Amino acid sequence: MLRSLWLDDDDGGRLTGPGPQRAAAARVGTPSVEIVGAGVTGLSCALTLAEAGIAVRVHDARGVAGGASGRNAGFALRGTALAYDEARDALGPQAARELWALSEVALLRLAALAGDAFRPEGSLRLAVDAAERVRIRAEYEALAADGFAAEWREPPVGGCGGRFHGALFHPNDGAIHPLRWIGRLANVARAAGAEIVEGSRVGSLADLAAAHVVVATDGLGAGLLPALDAVIVPARGQVIATAPVQPHTVVCPHYAREGFDYWQQLPDGRLVVGGCRDTDPTREATRDDGVTPQIQSRLEELAAAVLGAPPLITHRWSGSWGETPDRLPLVGPVAEAVAGRSGVWIAAGYSGHGNVLGLACGDLIARGILGEAASVLAPFDPARRFDGAAAPL
Numbered sequence: 029m030l031r032s033l034w035l036d037d038d039d040g041g042r043l044t045g046p047g048p049q050r051a052a053a054a055r056v057g058t059p060s061v062e063i064v065g066a067g068v069t070g071l072s073c074a075l076t077l078a079e080a081g082i083a084v085r086v087h088d089a090r091g092v093a094g095g096a097s098g099r100n101a102g103f104a105l106r107g108t109a110l111a112y113d114e115a116r117d118a119l120g121p122q123a124a125r126e127l128w129a130l131s132e133v134a135l136l137r138l139a140a141l142a143g144d145a146f147r148p149e150g151s152l153r154l155a156v157d158a159a160e161r162v163r164i165r166a167e168y169e170a171l172a173a174d175g176f177a178a179e180w181r182e183p184p185v186g187g188c189g190g191r192f193h194g195a196l197f198h199p200n201d202g203a204i205h206p207l208r209w210i211g212r213l214a215n216v217a218r219a220a221g222a223e224i225v226e227g228s229r230v231g232s233l234a235d236l237a238a239a240h241v242v243v244a245t246d247g248l249g250a251g252l253l254p255a256l257d258a259v260i261v262p263a264r265g266q267v268i269a270t271a272p273v274q275p276h277t278v279v280c281p282h283y284a285r286e287g288f289d290y291w292q293q294l295p296d297g298r299l300v301v302g303g304c305r306d307t308d309p310t311r312e313a314t315r316d317d318g319v320t321p322q323i324q325s326r327l328e329e330l331a332a333a334v335l336g337a338p339p340l341i342t343h344r345w346s347g348s349w350g351e352t353p354d355r356l357p358l359v360g361p362v363a364e365a366v367a368g369r370s371g372v373w374i375a376a377g378y379s380g381h382g383n384v385l386g387l388a389c390g391d392l393i394a395r396g397i398l399g400e401a402a403s404v405l406a407p408f409d410p411a412r413r414f415d416g417a418a419a420p421l
């Protein structure tokens with residue numbers, strides 16, 4: 029049972045299996061760029077580079093979508109891990125606006141690439157009490173003031189016996205089938221000429237001979253950039269899925285309690301529920317792919333609350349992402365003093381919000397390698413976490 033629901037829906041591996049190949053030349057000798065990680069970030073980077081005619085090789089210790097990209101609960105959300113008003117306070121209005129707009133463009137690109145692996149349903153951020161209502165209302169007002177799509181919903185909203193105190197509906201968000209989406213992205217990257225080597229663990233960046241190396245490991249890259257291990261720490265998310273349930277009452281991805289509880293109902297009626305990691309945060313600071321009785325029972329309670337009765341649980345699984353102190357990813361070039369070699373780039377540490385942002389950041393890293401400047405990435409500059417001697421700040 030410790031297996032993701034998405035794996036059972038992968039058409040026997042057809043979607044994540046090898047796709048069409050074009051650049052056989054990239055398979056011999058040293059490519060121009062080597063990428064560590066075949067999740068959404070690494071594959072997005074590989075796609076942009078391959079489309080520009082650059083020889084690129086992606087290494088993954090597991091395989092395509094073996095990390096968080098294939099194990100999450102399928103929420104495709106705009107923005108960063110900070111709510112829009114929090115981003116405005118932390119980064120200033122212009123940077124927050126630019127990042128939000130970047131994620132909106134990435135979401136459109138995701139929808140175009142993913143086909144029916146994306147469902148444009150919107151998403152609902154729900155308030156469990158009056159205090160959370162105030163915080164969510166602040167995000168709604170900030171988005172509306174800056175002209176971004178956002179709708180306020182008064183109770184009753186979100187089901188669960190009317191326990192929610194209001195909600196922010198994000199009309200442009202949606203749901204993905206993670207494995208199908210990433211499988212398609214991998215196949216598009218392969219078709220453009222990228223080489224993807226599965227079962228290829230990179231022990232040290234010094235082992236890679238390419239002029240440019242991209243670390244696209246979110247929360248799973250411990251040891252690759254030792255100076256970063258204290259900055260990007262792992263956080264595990266546990267998930268359950270139920271047998272199909274009717275009626276279909278959950279019409280889009282829902283999340284509440286500052287994102288600690290989240291659930292969506294698939295078109296066939298199955299409910300996917302994740303979160304509750306705040307029940308045991310110390311033990312959940314791990315890259316281990318296990319589950320624990322304590323959090324699983326909380327997820328079962330949440331599923332029962334959503335559906336009004338305890339459902340049959342068919343799948344249990346987990347995955348880990350990378351958390352940073354300011355909840356923003358590290359995206360950009362890494363100083364040689366930190367990386368131990370030249371030509372190293374990173375895009376990691378999305379703090380649980382990398383499904384759409386990872387697509388954008390992988391593409392922007394590729395553009396950086398191609399010599400295009402991207403000022404929108406300034407708030408994500410890895411240098412913000414280091415002093416000149418490569419010590420974490």
Ligand SMILES: Cc1cc2nc3c(=O)[nH]c(=O)nc-3n(C[C@H](O)[C@H](O)[C@H](O)COP(=O)(O)OP(=O)(O)OC[C@H]3O[C@@H](n4cnc5c(N)ncnc54)[C@H](O)[C@@H]3O)c2cc1C
Nearest residue numbers: 065067068069089095096097103230246265347381382383
């Ligand atoms: C349960 C759960 C719920 C989530 N919910 C959301 C959400 O609601 N919204 C959202 O936007 N995001 C969410 N996320 C986060 C999101 O899934 C990730 O941020 C995103 O998928 C990161 O993609 P990535 O490509 O950067 O990293 P990953 O998909 O983690 O890929 C990294 C890859 O690097 C490989 N790797 C690591 N080290 C090495 C090495 N030394 N050598 C070779 N390969 C290596 C791994 O095998 C892995 O395949 C969630 C994640 C989980 C697990």
